[in-house]
Amino acid sequence: xxxxxxxxxxxxxxxxxxxxxxxxxxxxxxxxxxxxxxxxxxxxxxxxxxxxxxxxxxxxxxxxxxxxxxxxxxxxxxxxxxxxxxxxxxxxxxxxxxxxxxxxxxxxxxxxxxxxxxxxxxxxxxxxxxxxxxxxxxxxxxxxxxxxxxxxxxxxxxxxxxxxxxxxxxxxxxxxxxxxxxxxxxxxxxxxxxxxxxxxxxxxxxxxx
Ligand code: PRP
Ligand code: URA
Numbered sequence: 001x002x003x004x005x006x007x008x009x010x011x012x013x014x015x016x017x018x019x020x021x022x023x024x025x026x027x028x029x030x031x032x033x034x035x036x037x038x039x040x041x042x043x044x045x046x047x048x049x050x051x052x053x054x055x056x057x058x059x060x061x062x063x064x065x066x067x068x069x070x071x072x073x074x075x076x077x078x079x080x081x082x083x084x085x086x087x088x089x090x091x092x093x094x095x096x097x098x099x100x101x102x103x104x105x106x107x108x109x110x111x112x113x114x115x116x117x118x119x120x121x122x123x124x125x126x127x128x129x130x131x132x133x134x135x136x137x138x139x140x141x142x143x144x145x146x147x148x149x150x151x152x153x154x155x156x157x158x159x160x161x162x163x164x165x166x167x168x169x170x171x172x173x174x175x176x177x178x179x180x181x182x183x184x185x186x187x188x189x190x191x192x193x194x195x196x197x198x199x200x201x202x203x204x205x206x207x208x209x
Contacts, residue, residue, distance in 0.1 A: 002171045003178040007043050012036055012182050016160065020198045026207040030083060033132060033205065036160060036182060037087030044128060044158055044180050045072075045092065073125035073152065077102055077143050078115060080201035084130040084158070098122065100146060102139045109192050111142040118150060126154045132201040134162035134181065136192050137169025144174050160201075161185055163194045 018024050019032045050065040072095040076082050085097055101115025119125060127147055134140055140157055147155055155177055157170060162181040165188050170179055185194050193199070203209035 002175055004167055004171070005043065005178065005180045006184060007040055007180055007182055009039060012039050016182050019160065020196060022199065026204060029204050033083040033160065034087040037084040037130070038090050040158055040180060040182065041088045041091040044156060071121065071125045072096070073098055073119050073122060073127045075100060075118070075127050075129045075143070075147065077129065077131040077139055080132045080205055081130040083132060083201070083205045088128065088130065096125070100143045102142060104139060109136060109138065111139040113142065113146070116146070122150045122152050125152050127152045127156070129155060129157045132160040133194060133197070134159040134166035134170065135188055135194050137166035140166065140170050141173040144170070144177055156180065161194055161197055163188045
């Protein structure tokens with residue numbers, strides 16, 4: 001069964017408030033999304049395995065722990081997932097980045113794939129799928145389905161804001177995927193936007209509306 005983790009740290013809650021605010025412009029919106037993504041990276045990587053090495057402090061030799069050579073892959077769903085990449089890379093600089101282009105058809109609300117470029121060794125990697133919004137779940141379900149066919153080690157999904165409907169859709173389609181979110185909002189509206197949400201994440205990130 002999927003694990004659904006709400007990352008409700010006060011810093012994340014605080015920053016999400018200003019991300020949601022319609023008066024926050026693109027520059028600040030981008031910065032805040034980056035900061036929240038960095039904070040989320042901290043929790044999402046809690047289960048990374050450690051190796052023990054020997055080092056010398058100025059006082060003595062000692063054993064200490066370092067992250068084992070685990071291979072991570074960050075997979076932003078274009079466009080809005082791009083906003084989360086830099087924050088994650090700040091904490092996970094060795095991760096490779098793959099891209100999946102999906103947009104939600106405004107009439108059918110179904111995801112349409114238009115681009116994909118993944119690390120060549122995706123089979124050996126633990127993948128973290130990034131998308132600020134989990135609304136109907138259509139995009140995330142399709143992206144995960146697509147990635148599963150490439151047999152990665154594991155897949156996690158990280159979103160800033162989710163609707164209950166989106167979480168349910170991912171859990172149903174991919175019961176073995178852990179989902180990390182900053183907030184589970186009330187509902188979807190008639191246009192499948194998350195309420196209260198933050199509006200259109202791609203447009204707010206890139207100033208396209
Ligand atoms: C947004 C968002 C998700 C998707 C969520 O992307 O970034 O990918 O909608 O909706 P869903 O859960 O109902 O699929 P959008 O299709 O607007 O494309 P964009 O990122 O290019 O703006
Ligand atoms: N995509 C967005 O960008 N925002 C929503 O609320 C739903 C889907």
